[in-house]
Amino acid sequence: MQIYCNIFGHKFEVSKKVTYHVKEYKCCHCSKELTTNSNGNLTPLTPKYKEINSILSRVHAKRQERLRREELLTTYKLSS
Secondary structure (H helix, E strand, O other): OHHHHHHHOOOEEEEEEOOOOOEEEEEOOOOOEEEEOOOOOEEEOOHHHHHHHHHHHHHHHHHHHHHHHHHHHHHHHHHO
């Protein structure tokens, strides 16, 4: 299928949402993988970027959970 991509170009789809701004993409024809770098540009998904995205995903999930808990506590305090 790489011939298809050479002629018509890649058809990238989001394969993983790391954060609101960082995503991983995969070509549905040739399985080429890309991610967004620190500048917001697409770059090949190397093992280094996979590790960075994994850590970034964990940090983002923890932060979102903390914000949800704080919001619930604030709502509970206001209603009491």
